[in-house]
Amino acid sequence: MATLIVLAVLAAFGVLSVMWALFGFLLPGQRGFAMVCLCHGNGEEEPVLRHYGWLREIGFIRCPLLLVECGITEEERTRLLSLRQDVEICTMEELPSKLEQERIKLG
Secondary structure, rough: HHHHHHHHHHHHHHHHHHHHHHHHHHHHOOOOEEEEEEEEOOOOHHHHHHHHHHHHHHHOOOOOEEEEOOOHHHHHHHHHHHHHOOOEEOOOOOHHHHHHHHHHHHH
């Protein structure tokens, strides 16, 4: 009886995992960008990039990531850009122009 319960749980988990992955490929995520604000290099950058990379690999996110920085150093900026190629970093002053460019692209 316990074996049957374990097999049922594993089968349900497998079916849900496959459906989750397939649903990610069906979502229309080609337009726009994901935006995350980073302040003062408090160590939250790498986990954000790892999570973004994981979501992008399984197909839930297909858009580029825009990191809005509020005071990270130049070497932190260089390090973050070297971690992923589909990441763009802008300052708070550049954000309105980035949003306007995206509005024009989306029509």
